[in-house]
Amino acid sequence: MNIDMIEAAAERAAGHVRRTPLLSSPFLDEIAGRRVWVKAECLQHTGSFKFRGGWSAVSALAPDVRAKGVIAFSSGNHAQGVALAARMHGAPAVIIMPSDAPRMKIDNTRALGAEVVLYDRATEDRDAIGARLSAERGLTLIKPFDEPQVIAGQGTCGLEIAEQAAEVGITQAQVLVCCGGGGLTSGIALALEAKAPGMRVRPVEPEGYDDTARSLVSGQIERNAVTSGGLCDAIVTPSPGQITFPILQRLCGPGLVVSDEEVLRAMAAAFARLKVVAEPGGAVALAAALFHGDRIEGDDVIVTISGGNVDAPIFRDALERFGG
Amino acid sequence: MNIDMIEAAAERAAGHVRRTPLLSSPFLDEIAGRRVWVKAECLQHTGSFKFRGGWSAVSALAPDVRAKGVIAFSSGNHAQGVALAARMHGAPAVIIMPSDAPRMKIDNTRALGAEVVLYDRATEDRDAIGARLSAERGLTLIKPFDEPQVIAGQGTCGLEIAEQAAEVGITQAQVLVCCGGGGLTSGIALALEAKAPGMRVRPVEPEGYDDTARSLVSGQIERNAVTSGGLCDAIVTPSPGQITFPILQRLCGPGLVVSDEEVLRAMAAAFARLKVVAEPGGAVALAAALFHGDRIEGDDVIVTISGGNVDAPIFRDALERFGG
Numbered sequence: 001m002n003i004d005m006i007e008a009a010a011e012r013a014a015g016h017v018r019r020t021p022l023l024s025s026p027f028l029d030e031i032a033g034r035r036v037w038v039k040a041e042c043l044q045h046t047g048s049f050k051f052r053g054g055w056s057a058v059s060a061l062a063p064d065v066r067a068k069g070v071i072a073f074s075s076g077n078h079a080q081g082v083a084l085a086a087r088m089h090g091a092p093a094v095i096i097m098p099s100d101a102p103r104m105k106i107d108n109t110r111a112l113g114a115e116v117v118l119y120d121r122a123t124e125d126r127d128a129i130g131a132r133l134s135a136e137r138g139l140t141l142i143k144p145f146d147e148p149q150v151i152a153g154q155g156t157c158g159l160e161i162a163e164q165a166a167e168v169g170i171t172q173a174q175v176l177v178c179c180g181g182g183g184l185t186s187g188i189a190l191a192l193e194a195k196a197p198g199m200r201v202r203p204v205e206p207e208g209y210d211d212t213a214r215s216l217v218s219g220q221i222e223r224n225a226v227t228s229g230g231l232c233d234a235i236v237t238p239s240p241g242q243i244t245f246p247i248l249q250r251l252c253g254p255g256l257v258v259s260d261e262e263v264l265r266a267m268a269a270a271f272a273r274l275k276v277v278a279e280p281g282g283a284v285a286l287a288a289a290l291f292h293g294d295r296i297e298g299d300d301v302i303v304t305i306s307g308g309n310v311d312a313p314i315f316r317d318a319l320e321r322f323g324g
Numbered sequence: 325m326n327i328d329m330i331e332a333a334a335e336r337a338a339g340h341v342r343r344t345p346l347l348s349s350p351f352l353d354e355i356a357g358r359r360v361w362v363k364a365e366c367l368q369h370t371g372s373f374k375f376r377g378g379w380s381a382v383s384a385l386a387p388d389v390r391a392k393g394v395i396a397f398s399s400g401n402h403a404q405g406v407a408l409a410a411r412m413h414g415a416p417a418v419i420i421m422p423s424d425a426p427r428m429k430i431d432n433t434r435a436l437g438a439e440v441v442l443y444d445r446a447t448e449d450r451d452a453i454g455a456r457l458s459a460e461r462g463l464t465l466i467k468p469f470d471e472p473q474v475i476a477g478q479g480t481c482g483l484e485i486a487e488q489a490a491e492v493g494i495t496q497a498q499v500l501v502c503c504g505g506g507g508l509t510s511g512i513a514l515a516l517e518a519k520a521p522g523m524r525v526r527p528v529e530p531e532g533y534d535d536t537a538r539s540l541v542s543g544q545i546e547r548n549a550v551t552s553g554g555l556c557d558a559i560v561t562p563s564p565g566q567i568t569f570p571i572l573q574r575l576c577g578p579g580l581v582v583s584d585e586e587v588l589r590a591m592a593a594a595f596a597r598l599k600v601v602a603e604p605g606g607a608v609a610l611a612a613a614l615f616h617g618d619r620i621e622g623d624d625v626i627v628t629i630s631g632g633n634v635d636a637p638i639f640r641d642a643l644e645r646f647g648g
Contacts, residue, residue, distance in 0.1 A: 015491075021345055021367060026408075027435065042599040043345060043364075084350075111351065167339075271639070275366040275632030277599040308599030312647030315595070316640045323636030 001148050001247060003194035006155035006187065009056040013156055016088065017055055018044050020157075022164040022302075025273040031290050035300045037170070038286065039161055040276050042308030046112070048234075048282070049157055049184050049306050050081030050144075056153025057142045058085040066091045068138035071130055075101035076234050077307050078144040083114035094139060096130055104311070145183030146241030154184040158191025161302060165196065170300050172198040176256065176285035178306040179203035179212050180235035182244030188304075189251035199302070203248060204256045204285045206232040206263065211239045212248060213255025221245050231260045231314075234307060235281030256295055262287040267315065268322035270305060279310035325472050325571060327518035330479035330511065333380040337480055340412065341379050342368050344481075346488040346626075349597040355614050359624045361494070362610065363485055364600050366632030370436070372558075372606070373481055373508050373630050374405030374468075380477025381466045382409040390415045392462035395454055399425035400558050401631050402468040407438035418463060420454055428635070469507030470565030478508040482515025485626060489520065494624050496522040500580065500609035502630040503527035503536050504559035506568030512628070513575035526620070527572060528580045528609045530556040530587065535563045536572065537579025545569050555584045555638075558631060559605030580619055586611040591639065592646035594629060603634035 023038045041049040058070060069092035072082040079095045086093035095109050099118040110116050119129050133139060143150065161175065175192060177185040182203070189201040203212045209230055214222040223239045230236055240248060258266075263280050266287035270278040278286065285303040289296065347362045365373040382394060393416035396406040403419045410417035419433050423442040434440050443453050457463060467474065485499065499516060501509040506527070513525040527536045533554055538546040547563045554560055564572060582590075587604050590611035594602045602610065609627040613620065 018345065018347075021342065023342075023367065027432075030435075040367075043347065047599050108351075111354075268636070271601055271636070275371050275601040277595055277601065312592070312595070312643040316643050316647075319636040319640050323640075 001151055001190060001243065003190060005148060005152040006159060006191050009149070009152040010156045010159055012059040013052065013055055013153070017052055017156065019160055020044055022161070023274050023276070027273045028269060028290065031269070032301065033293050034298065036289050037165065037168070037300060037302045038274060039157065039302065039304045040274070041157060042276055042278055042282055042305050046077070046080040046084050047307055047309045048077040048081065049154055050077040051084060052156050053150035053153035053183060054078070054081035054085035054142065057147065057149040058082070058089050058091060060149045061140060065140055069093060070142050071096065071134055071139040072142045072144070073126060073130060074144060075105055077309055079105070079109045079114070080112055082142050083109050083112035087113035094133055096126055145181030145237070146243045148243065151183050151187045151244065153187070155187030155191040157184065157304070158188035159195060161188065162192055162195035165302060171196060173298050173300040173302050174253065174296055175199050175201045176204050176288050176301060176303040177201055178235055178282055178285045178304055179205050179255070180281070181237040182212060182240045182248050184304065184306060185252065186244040186247035189247060193251055201252045202254065202256055203252055204258060204288045206230060206281070206284055207257050207259050209236045210255060210257045213257055215240050215245060216249060216252065216255050219249070231263060232281035232284060234279055234309070235284070256288040256292055258284050258287040258292065262291045264318040265322045266290055267318040271319060271323060276305060277308040277310065277315065278305045279307045280314065282307040325475055325514060325567065327514060329472060329476040330483060330515050333473070333476040334480045334483055336383040337376065337379055337477070341376055341480065343484055344368055346485070346492070347598050347600070351597045352593060352614065355593070356625065357617050358622065360613050361489065361492070361624060361626045362598060363481065363626065363628045364598070365481060366600050366602055366606055366629050370401070370404040370408050371631055371633045372401040372405065373478055374401040375408060376480050377474035377477035377507060378402070378405035378409035378466065381471065381473040382406070382413050382415060384473045385464060389464055393417060394466050395420065395458055395463040396466045396468070397450060397454060398468060399429055401633055403429070403433045403438070404436055406466050407433050407436035411437035418457055420450055469505030469561070470567045472567065475507050475511045475568065477511070479511030479515040481508065481628070482512035483519060485512065486516055486519035489626060495520060497622050497624040497626050498577065498620055499523050499525045500528050500612050500625060500627040501525055502559055502606055502609045502628055503529050503579070504605070505561040506536060506564045506572050508628065508630060509576065510568040510571035513571060517575055525576045526578065526580055527576055528582065528612045530554060530605070530608055531581050531583050533560045534579060534581045537581055539564050539569060540573060540576065540579055543573070555587060556605035556608060558603055558633070559608070580612040580616055582608050582611040582616065586615045588642040589646045590614055591642040595643060595647060600629060601632040601634065601639065602629045603631045604638065606631040
């Protein structure tokens with residue numbers, strides 16, 4: 001993994017991946033006690049940064065390999081990112097999802113042109129199904145984060161942050177990134193190491209799912225006790241990856257951890273002050289900037305809103321409780 | 325009013341007014357039956373396009389005039405746009421609002437640095453208060469739409485539409501614009517006349533407040549029977565302006581009219597598919613693209629979301645009824 005791979009991914013992405021805006025609001029600055037700059041990846045195609053990694057991985061394949069198709073395991077943002085990237089390349093995509101995944105996510109992934117294969121979590125082995133389909137059809141597996149071309153794609157977000165921050169005169173800042181398996185966090189960290197060395201990435205996680213924060217403290221890969229059921233489950237993974245963790249360890253500052261209530265408050269603030277829709281997992285970095293300012297340094301802080309794929313009832317709940 | 329004024333406004337705006345993104349979603353395309361491109365002005369500073377006009381008008385003043393301050397009558401988006409533009413110029417702003425305006429709007433306008441002067445609608449004369457303050461302090465009145473420098477500022481949105489559409493290969497399209505007094509609509513129409521002559525602007529209004537559509541039919545300025553109380557009241561004015569109407573008449577196609585239910589559906593679609601917050605008045609053009617496709621021509625349609633300043637209860641209601 002290096003900056004050359006990220007720059008190559010950016011070249012392949014030009015004209016296809018959206019350059020999302022860097023937003024701000026004087027009202028957020030006031031809450032945070034410093035200037036807050038928000039990289040709104042919820043405005044990316046398919047509503048999350050995952051399209052960057054999906055595009056990068058699909059576009060990096062040799063044409064004859066790509067033509068056979070790609071496969072991914074996901075019921076969430078990675079599924080949609082890979083599905084749309086494949087469709088835009090005219091390549092088939094198979095997405096393997098649990099049969100109890102929300103109907104809406106299954107429908108959305110199908111609507112983006114993917115073949116959705118459902119399996120029963122209780123009785124079937126997801127990996128075995130994937131291996132069989134891949135062997136039969138010659139599909140290429142696209143992993144959600146521990147995959148160099150996926151990390152390179154997420155890193156294009158970091159290139160944009162470096163450019164957009166420079167446009168507003170910022171070269172020194174902490175950059176708070178919503179962190180699951182660490183694909184976005186490590187990609188941004190690598191991009192900023194090369195393009196904006198005065199910036200330091202801080203991974204942000206929800207309470208109870210702080211595997212990365214703990215791994216950075218202990219110096220080895222730690223696991224979450226549970227990996228589902230939380231408000232922020234879109235960004236929850238069992239542990240940081242084999243490829244991502246060494247990058248995080250080398251480049252990132254201490255992790256930050258936020259509560260579910262802080263996440264809902266941040267979603268309401270993004271609604272009221274930025275006019276964007278943040279999903280819970282996508283709001284953890286903004287929550288840290290707004291409510292954990294004592295753990296952050298500098299006059300400016302940059303945060304990612306990593307996605308906006310939230311079901312309406314959860315969003316309504318955030319507004320009802322904290323929307324003013 | 326001409327393109328030179330708009331280009332001069334764009335030069336003054338560079339680095340201060342946000343270049344908002346042109347968004348799209350395959351899901352919206354499917355509903356509309358054509359490709360839909362959304363100019364997301366809800367992501368502009370202060371949450372609406374009004375900041376463009378405010379910036380243009382304040383920045384066009386001679387420094388000694390500007391230093392005395394500006395004044396505006398508004399309880400809504402124009403107030404916030406003028407207040408922030410003045411603050412960013414280091415100039416005082418006085419905003420005159422009815423004393424029964426929502427607390428939140430008064431507080432927001434004050435938080436943006438403006439002096440808010442409240443008046444009693446039943447017993448006091450707004451214009452007399454404004455005239456007295458202006459005379460005493462030498463304030464310059466910034467009208468909300470029927471003012472050349474304000475129209476020039478809104479026209480910068482049209483310059484961006486022409487550029488961004490060309491970037492995705494579009495030179496022929498109808499451009500649906502949320503229309504109140506016609507400042508944004510006429511500004512965009514003038515910009516596109518010069519920069520993208522294959523495009524045609526269509527004003528869009530809410531049912532019951534279709535003064536512009538009726539004026540375009542009759543060939544003279546028509547008035548709304550009522551001008552308050554509607555869901556979309558942010559874009560409701562008594563009639564098109566003396567300056568804006570002749571421009572609309574010369575350059576715009578027939579007006580489109582949408583129902584309140586269509587507006588709420590469009591707000592829910594923008595939430596689910598674009599991850600942006602649209603206010604009711606800001607969603608009328610998207611509603612027309614999604615639900616009145618039979619009245620539109622072409623493979624592509626461009627729409628503005630003109631603002632996102634909606635109170636949480638109304639947004640929650642849109643999601644509860646139509647958010648899936």
